[in-house]
Amino acid sequence: MTVAVAADNAGVELKKLLAEQLEGDSRVGEVLDYGVHDDSDDRAYPRLGLAAAEAVARGEADRAVLVCGTGIGMCVSANKVEGVRATVAHDSYSAERSIKSNDCQVLTMGARVIGPELARRLVDEWLGYSFDPSSASAAKVAYITDYEHQS
């Protein structure tokens, strides 16, 4: 699996930790880092999050982990990219259901909300989940995709 990561300067330290973890995880073949690389880079979160989400939409990344102060801005941004489903999740159940119910490819977190150890644990769990296209949830997700294609 290829995983994209991105953060603004509020999330860069947590993003670095998570990227290191992903690079050491045998389930991850490649980590694509869309920045920022240090907190002197004050580019706004949509610029970073949209770049990573577009990589998911193009099929260059299977999933993405995006970090800002709250996770909310990254989530709103990523959800603007056609075909991308993103969620903020700071708890285990939401991280699980974001895959199993919603087939979200993008997990966002807020570095000002969650501690690094819980964030690392959630990413580890999240990597282990997959969406079952034959599940009852699939038709619900398809409804969202159909809506997106109407416009």
Ligand SMILES: O=C(CO)[C@H](O)COP(=O)(O)O
């Ligand atoms: O959390 C953020 C966006 O959701 C970002 O890190 C900070 O945004 P700001 O509060 O608008 O500066």
